[in-house]
Amino acid sequence: MSFELLEKEIIDVGLCQGCALCVGLCKHIEMEETRPILKDYCILEREGQDCGKCYQSCPQVNQKSFETKEPLRVYSLRSKDPEILAKASSGGFVSTITRELLENQTLSEIVMVQGSDDKPIGGGAVYKRSGILKRLVELTGETFDPVGIVGVPCEMRGAAKIEEDMNREILKIGLFCSSQIFPEKRCGCTLLGEANLLPIGELKKFIEEWEQENKDHTNEEGKRCDSCKQYCSHCQDFPAIYSDITAGEVGSQNGYTTVVAWTERGKELVE
Secondary structure (H helix, E strand, C coil): CCHHHHHHHHHCCCCCCCCCHHHHHCCCEEEECCEEEECCCCHHHHCCCCCCHHHHHCCCCCCCCCCCCCCCEEEEECCCCHHHHHHCCCCCHHHHHHHHHHHCCCCCEEECCCCCCCCCCCCCCCCCCCCCHHHHHHHHHHCCCCEEEEECHHHHHHHHHHHHHCCCCEEEEEECCHHHHCHHHCCCCEEECCCECCCCCCHHHHHHHCECCCCEEECCCCCECCCCCHHHHHCCCCCCCCCCEEEECCCCCCCCEEEEECCHHHHHHHC
Protein backbone atom coordinates (compact mmCIF):
# COMPACT_ATOMS: atom_id res chain seq x y z
CA MET A 1 0.00 0.00 0.00
CA SER A 2 2.50 2.56 -1.22
CA PHE A 3 2.05 6.17 -2.32
CA GLU A 4 1.81 4.81 -5.85
CA LEU A 5 -1.41 3.02 -4.90
CA LEU A 6 -2.78 6.17 -3.24
CA GLU A 7 -1.92 8.11 -6.38
CA LYS A 8 -3.57 5.54 -8.63
CA GLU A 9 -6.79 5.03 -6.66
CA ILE A 10 -7.38 8.48 -5.16
CA ILE A 11 -5.21 11.33 -6.46
CA ASP A 12 -5.09 10.68 -10.20
CA VAL A 13 -8.82 9.95 -10.45
CA GLY A 14 -9.74 13.24 -8.78
CA LEU A 15 -10.93 11.91 -5.42
CA CYS A 16 -8.25 13.57 -3.28
CA GLN A 17 -9.79 16.18 -0.99
CA GLY A 18 -6.50 18.01 -0.42
CA CYS A 19 -6.66 17.71 3.37
CA ALA A 20 -2.87 17.08 3.65
CA LEU A 21 -3.25 14.32 6.24
CA CYS A 22 -0.83 12.15 4.25
CA VAL A 23 1.69 15.01 4.20
CA GLY A 24 1.58 15.26 7.97
CA LEU A 25 2.20 11.52 8.31
CA CYS A 26 5.10 11.22 5.86
CA LYS A 27 8.15 13.46 5.41
CA HIS A 28 8.52 12.25 1.82
CA ILE A 29 5.20 13.78 0.70
CA GLU A 30 4.47 17.46 0.15
CA MET A 31 1.58 19.52 -1.19
CA GLU A 32 1.68 21.08 -4.64
CA GLU A 33 -1.22 23.49 -4.37
CA THR A 34 -4.00 21.09 -3.25
CA ARG A 35 -2.39 17.90 -4.58
CA PRO A 36 -0.04 15.58 -2.61
CA ILE A 37 3.14 14.60 -4.47
CA LEU A 38 6.29 12.66 -3.62
CA LYS A 39 9.17 15.07 -3.09
CA ASP A 40 11.75 12.29 -3.32
CA TYR A 41 10.78 8.64 -2.82
CA CYS A 42 8.44 6.24 -1.01
CA ILE A 43 10.27 4.27 1.72
CA LEU A 44 8.09 1.24 1.09
CA GLU A 45 9.30 1.00 -2.50
CA ARG A 46 12.94 2.03 -2.12
CA GLU A 47 13.87 0.87 1.37
CA GLY A 48 11.37 -1.95 1.72
CA GLN A 49 10.15 -0.64 5.07
CA ASP A 50 6.69 -1.60 6.25
CA CYS A 51 4.70 1.62 6.05
CA GLY A 52 1.62 2.45 3.98
CA LYS A 53 0.44 5.18 6.37
CA CYS A 54 -0.48 7.56 3.56
CA TYR A 55 -2.86 5.03 2.03
CA GLN A 56 -4.23 3.48 5.22
CA SER A 57 -5.01 6.85 6.83
CA CYS A 58 -6.56 8.57 3.80
CA PRO A 59 -10.19 9.52 4.57
CA GLN A 60 -11.07 8.90 0.93
CA VAL A 61 -9.76 5.33 1.11
CA ASN A 62 -11.59 4.71 4.38
CA GLN A 63 -14.95 5.88 3.14
CA LYS A 64 -17.78 6.07 5.64
CA SER A 65 -21.38 5.88 4.51
CA PHE A 66 -23.14 9.21 4.93
CA GLU A 67 -25.65 8.81 7.73
CA THR A 68 -28.54 10.93 8.87
CA LYS A 69 -27.51 12.50 12.15
CA GLU A 70 -29.79 14.45 14.42
CA PRO A 71 -28.24 17.67 15.79
CA LEU A 72 -28.41 18.08 19.56
CA ARG A 73 -29.36 21.70 19.05
CA VAL A 74 -29.35 24.40 16.38
CA TYR A 75 -28.68 28.05 17.26
CA SER A 76 -28.64 31.41 15.50
CA LEU A 77 -25.96 33.55 17.15
CA ARG A 78 -24.25 36.90 16.79
CA SER A 79 -21.02 38.19 18.37
CA LYS A 80 -21.17 41.11 20.79
CA ASP A 81 -17.70 42.30 19.77
CA PRO A 82 -17.97 45.24 17.31
CA GLU A 83 -14.44 44.67 15.97
CA ILE A 84 -15.25 41.07 15.07
CA LEU A 85 -18.61 42.01 13.57
CA ALA A 86 -16.92 44.60 11.36
CA LYS A 87 -14.95 41.80 9.65
CA ALA A 88 -17.30 38.87 10.12
CA SER A 89 -18.72 37.01 7.13
CA SER A 90 -21.93 36.36 9.09
CA GLY A 91 -22.38 36.67 12.86
CA GLY A 92 -18.76 36.33 13.96
CA PHE A 93 -19.34 33.16 15.98
CA VAL A 94 -16.22 31.27 14.87
CA SER A 95 -13.89 34.19 15.55
CA THR A 96 -15.51 34.84 18.93
CA ILE A 97 -15.49 31.29 20.25
CA THR A 98 -11.94 30.54 19.08
CA ARG A 99 -10.65 33.68 20.77
CA GLU A 100 -12.53 32.81 23.96
CA LEU A 101 -11.22 29.22 23.99
CA LEU A 102 -7.64 30.45 23.68
CA GLU A 103 -7.93 33.33 26.14
CA ASN A 104 -9.47 31.21 28.90
CA GLN A 105 -6.99 28.41 28.10
CA THR A 106 -9.66 25.81 27.39
CA LEU A 107 -7.44 25.00 24.40
CA SER A 108 -3.73 25.62 24.11
CA GLU A 109 -3.80 25.92 20.31
CA ILE A 110 -6.34 25.96 17.50
CA VAL A 111 -5.36 25.00 13.96
CA MET A 112 -7.02 27.37 11.51
CA VAL A 113 -6.14 29.46 8.49
CA GLN A 114 -4.68 32.93 8.96
CA GLY A 115 -3.48 35.63 6.62
CA SER A 116 -0.30 35.21 4.59
CA ASP A 117 1.49 37.67 6.88
CA ASP A 118 0.79 35.35 9.85
CA LYS A 119 -1.03 38.09 11.73
CA PRO A 120 -4.14 36.85 13.57
CA ILE A 121 -7.37 37.61 11.80
CA GLY A 122 -9.85 39.61 13.87
CA GLY A 123 -12.90 38.18 12.19
CA GLY A 124 -14.28 36.51 9.11
CA ALA A 125 -14.31 32.90 7.97
CA VAL A 126 -13.61 31.42 4.54
CA TYR A 127 -15.53 28.22 3.82
CA LYS A 128 -12.97 26.42 1.65
CA ARG A 129 -10.27 23.75 1.98
CA SER A 130 -6.83 24.71 3.22
CA GLY A 131 -4.88 21.48 3.80
CA ILE A 132 -4.48 22.20 7.52
CA LEU A 133 -4.43 18.57 8.68
CA LYS A 134 -0.67 18.50 8.19
CA ARG A 135 -0.32 21.03 10.99
CA LEU A 136 -2.81 19.16 13.18
CA VAL A 137 -0.75 15.96 12.90
CA GLU A 138 2.39 17.92 13.85
CA LEU A 139 0.65 19.61 16.76
CA THR A 140 -0.67 16.39 18.29
CA GLY A 141 2.89 15.08 18.20
CA GLU A 142 4.30 18.19 19.89
CA THR A 143 1.93 18.60 22.83
CA PHE A 144 -0.55 16.71 24.98
CA ASP A 145 -2.39 19.93 25.78
CA PRO A 146 -5.99 20.23 24.52
CA VAL A 147 -6.14 21.46 20.92
CA GLY A 148 -8.78 22.29 18.33
CA ILE A 149 -9.23 22.75 14.61
CA VAL A 150 -11.47 24.83 12.34
CA GLY A 151 -12.16 23.54 8.84
CA VAL A 152 -14.63 22.38 6.21
CA PRO A 153 -16.39 18.97 6.29
CA CYS A 154 -13.73 16.97 4.44
CA GLU A 155 -11.09 18.30 6.84
CA MET A 156 -13.28 17.41 9.83
CA ARG A 157 -13.50 13.83 8.61
CA GLY A 158 -9.71 13.66 8.54
CA ALA A 159 -9.48 15.32 11.97
CA ALA A 160 -11.83 12.68 13.37
CA LYS A 161 -9.49 10.03 11.95
CA ILE A 162 -6.49 11.65 13.66
CA GLU A 163 -8.43 11.86 16.91
CA GLU A 164 -9.21 8.14 16.75
CA ASP A 165 -5.76 6.97 15.65
CA MET A 166 -3.85 9.10 18.17
CA ASN A 167 -6.31 8.63 21.03
CA ARG A 168 -6.58 12.39 21.47
CA GLU A 169 -9.53 14.62 22.19
CA ILE A 170 -9.61 17.31 19.50
CA LEU A 171 -12.25 20.03 19.46
CA LYS A 172 -13.56 20.08 15.91
CA ILE A 173 -15.27 23.24 14.68
CA GLY A 174 -16.70 22.61 11.24
CA LEU A 175 -17.80 25.09 8.59
CA PHE A 176 -20.69 24.59 6.21
CA CYS A 177 -19.27 23.66 2.81
CA SER A 178 -19.68 26.42 0.23
CA SER A 179 -19.29 23.87 -2.57
CA GLN A 180 -22.42 22.13 -1.30
CA ILE A 181 -24.46 25.27 -0.59
CA PHE A 182 -23.91 26.88 -3.97
CA PRO A 183 -22.28 24.29 -6.26
CA GLU A 184 -23.00 26.42 -9.33
CA LYS A 185 -20.91 29.26 -7.87
CA ARG A 186 -17.66 27.36 -7.44
CA CYS A 187 -16.42 28.96 -10.63
CA GLY A 188 -17.66 30.37 -13.91
CA CYS A 189 -18.42 26.94 -15.32
CA THR A 190 -21.62 25.42 -16.58
CA LEU A 191 -23.19 23.00 -14.13
CA LEU A 192 -24.15 19.68 -15.68
CA GLY A 193 -26.82 17.99 -13.59
CA GLU A 194 -28.59 19.43 -10.57
CA ALA A 195 -28.18 18.98 -6.86
CA ASN A 196 -31.27 18.43 -4.75
CA LEU A 197 -30.84 21.68 -2.85
CA LEU A 198 -33.59 22.51 -0.37
CA PRO A 199 -34.80 26.02 0.52
CA ILE A 200 -32.12 27.84 2.45
CA GLY A 201 -34.27 28.44 5.52
CA GLU A 202 -35.07 24.77 6.11
CA LEU A 203 -31.76 24.01 7.80
CA LYS A 204 -32.83 21.06 9.95
CA LYS A 205 -34.61 19.42 7.04
CA PHE A 206 -31.60 20.18 4.85
CA ILE A 207 -29.30 18.36 7.26
CA GLU A 208 -31.62 15.38 7.69
CA GLU A 209 -32.59 14.86 4.07
CA TRP A 210 -29.56 16.09 2.13
CA GLU A 211 -29.15 14.11 -1.05
CA GLN A 212 -27.13 14.97 -4.09
CA GLU A 213 -26.95 13.71 -7.62
CA ASN A 214 -23.58 13.27 -9.27
CA LYS A 215 -22.60 16.47 -11.02
CA ASP A 216 -19.74 17.77 -13.10
CA HIS A 217 -18.39 21.08 -14.32
CA THR A 218 -17.10 22.13 -17.71
CA ASN A 219 -15.73 25.42 -18.98
CA GLU A 220 -16.84 27.29 -22.08
CA GLU A 221 -14.76 24.95 -24.25
CA GLY A 222 -16.52 21.92 -22.86
CA LYS A 223 -13.48 20.85 -20.85
CA ARG A 224 -13.50 20.03 -17.18
CA CYS A 225 -12.63 22.95 -14.92
CA ASP A 226 -9.60 22.20 -12.74
CA SER A 227 -10.97 24.28 -9.87
CA CYS A 228 -14.04 22.06 -9.55
CA LYS A 229 -12.76 18.97 -7.82
CA GLN A 230 -14.34 15.63 -8.60
CA TYR A 231 -14.53 14.59 -4.95
CA CYS A 232 -16.98 17.45 -4.33
CA SER A 233 -19.29 15.81 -6.85
CA HIS A 234 -19.93 12.82 -4.61
CA CYS A 235 -19.49 14.37 -1.16
CA GLN A 236 -22.75 14.67 0.80
CA ASP A 237 -21.45 16.14 4.04
CA PHE A 238 -22.67 19.73 3.83
CA PRO A 239 -23.05 20.19 7.62
CA ALA A 240 -19.73 18.60 8.76
CA ILE A 241 -21.31 15.88 10.89
CA TYR A 242 -17.94 14.70 12.24
CA SER A 243 -17.50 18.03 14.07
CA ASP A 244 -18.39 18.92 17.63
CA ILE A 245 -20.03 22.10 16.36
CA THR A 246 -20.60 23.48 12.87
CA ALA A 247 -21.07 27.10 11.84
CA GLY A 248 -22.18 28.96 8.73
CA GLU A 249 -24.57 31.54 7.38
CA VAL A 250 -27.16 29.14 5.95
CA GLY A 251 -30.45 29.16 7.85
CA SER A 252 -29.98 32.47 9.70
CA GLN A 253 -30.89 36.04 8.87
CA ASN A 254 -28.18 38.40 7.68
CA GLY A 255 -25.66 39.22 10.38
CA TYR A 256 -26.14 35.99 12.33
CA THR A 257 -24.34 32.65 12.31
CA THR A 258 -26.16 29.32 12.31
CA VAL A 259 -24.46 27.01 14.81
CA VAL A 260 -25.16 23.27 15.03
CA ALA A 261 -24.12 21.27 18.10
CA TRP A 262 -23.39 17.63 17.22
CA THR A 263 -21.82 16.46 20.49
CA GLU A 264 -22.40 17.14 24.18
CA ARG A 265 -19.00 18.81 24.33
CA GLY A 266 -19.93 21.13 21.50
CA LYS A 267 -23.29 21.96 23.06
CA GLU A 268 -21.66 22.71 26.41
CA LEU A 269 -19.15 25.09 24.82
CA VAL A 270 -21.85 27.02 22.97
CA GLU A 271 -24.13 27.34 25.97
